Amino acid sequence: MGKKKKTEQQNDQNKPFDLDPYEINFLPQFKKGRGPKEAFVNEHGVTIGDHEYESPNSPLTKWTDETDPAIMAGDEWVHPYKDIGFQTEENKDYFERGIEPERGKFTHPDKDVSFQAPIRKKENKDLSGRE
Numbered sequence: 001m002g003k004k005k006k007t008e009q010q011n012d013q014n015k016p017f018d019l020d021p022y023e024i025n026f027l028p029q030f031k032k033g034r035g036p037k038e039a040f041v042n043e044h045g046v047t048i049g050d051h052e053y054e055s056p057n058s059p060l061t062k063w064t065d066e067t068d069p070a071i072m073a074g075d076e077w078v079h080p081y082k083d084i085g086f087q088t089e090e091n092k093d094y095f096e097r098g099i100e101p102e103r104g105k106f107t108h109p110d111k112d113v114s115f116q117a118p119i120r121k122k123e124n125k126d127l128s129g130r131e
Contacts, residue, residue, distance in 0.1 A: 022051075022082045030095050035080030042076035049079035 039049035045057035054061060059071045093099040
């Protein structure tokens with residue numbers, strides 16, 4: 001019986017030893033084109049994926065009442081492998097086991113969020129919508 005490589009060995013939680021604490025064991029189809037496994041510096045000069053959340057360039061350390069939360073929206077704030085959101089059972093089922101999410105569980109049956117309402121020109125209306 002030969003020795004297994006470190007990456008093939010499993011720990012007691014059935015994860016390869018080389019996984020980060022926030023990382024899951026993605027199925028091969030979810031690794032393709034996913035992005036870097038190592039930490040990276042985003043366009044704002046903040047290192048993503050190093051578990052250091054007190055970065056001097058981070059909007060979190062400079063947050064005020066005037067800070068627009070949208071500043072931290074987008075893929076440049078999420079590590080493609082090391083995000084705590086991957087630890088949910090739903091994400092583990094999908095990304096590690098290939099089990100599709102249950103339909104309707106995360107939806108609003110009375111709202112179609114994929115529908116884009118037509119943009120209407122605002123014309124001299126007060127707050128009640130009357131002209």
